[in-house]
Amino acid sequence: MLLHILSAGGWVLVTMAIGLVVVTVAIHAIGFSALLRAMIRSHALAAWGFRRVTLLVIGMTCWLILVHLAEISVWGLFYFWQGCLPDADSALYFSGITYTTVGYGDLVLPKQWRMLAPLEALTGILMCGLSTGLFFAVVSRWISNGMRRITASEPHSASPTKASRSRIES
Secondary structure, eight states: OHHHHHHTTTHHHHHHHHHHHHHHHHHHHHHHHHHHHHHHHTTGGGOOSHHHHHHHHHHHHHHHHHHHHHHHHHHHHHHHHTTSSSSHHHHHHHHHHHHTTOOOSSSOOOGGGTTHHHHHHHHHHHHHHHHHHHHHHHHHHHHHHHHHHHHHHOTTOSSOOHHHHHHHHO
């Protein structure tokens, strides 16, 4: 398949595809870096308590959604710029359902551009996986912080007591 694309003068398509992936990953890296710097500066990684952690999860979620929307927009605007879809709305919609791997199939790219759709989907899966990994790492850190606080306040207890469980919930 790749040889067919390349032999049919598809070097331009491959170059554009690589460029789109590089831009997508760069946007994600910049967004991650900005989020982590903000969390470090605000001491968010040391957070504990239901309200504070909930607000931080909401903030982190909103930020990561904005990063993903920027990435989807890059692909969608590329499709529109190249005339792959009739208008910007269709191009952005197609990009969103492809990036998130929903793939309704109600819109498809012209034949010469179709190999971009699976590449966008694969890139989207990877970027969503990175975001999931960040959530896991940060939430694990918060749980670890809370468990250290609980065990520090109860040096002789191996498991949380009713009083410490109520502190976890607050």
